[in-house]
Amino acid sequence: MNIIISNSSDIPIYQQLKNQIKEAILSGEIRDGELLPSIRNLANETRVSVLTTRRAYDELEAEGFIKTVHGKGSFAASGNLELLKEARLKQVEEKLIEAYNIGRAIGVSKEDMRTMMDILFEENGR
Structure with missing residues (x-):
């Protein structure tokens, strides 16, 4: 580690x-x-x-x-790993909603939001 x-x-x-x-x-x-x-x-x-x-x-x-x-x-103690992952998934959803609301407030298009996500994935090798 x-x-x-x-x-x-x-x-x-x-x-x-x-x-x-x-x-x-x-x-x-x-x-x-x-x-x-x-x-x-x-x-x-x-x-x-x-x-x-x-x-x-x-x-x-x-x-x-x-x-x-x-x-x-x-x-x-990852025996309850699915619960832990589910909690993390909920955090991701909350952050995406926050990003969506911020983007929407300033007029960012759906395509621009997708492009930003694509860039993030490309930069991080995923």
């Missing part, structure tokens, strides 16, 4: 950790049941505090992305 922390980002460090671990689980880079680095190891690897790492892990556990077993560590 390769986590990159940006100190110049407006996104809090714990949120950057959480987002990247969540994405790794959703993409399958981290498989169901796979042992994650300990809080201390991840803190050392990313050069952030143990408290920051703990907060990221706590939030991931609260959202169902990881499960912590006392004395054994934290494991990816």
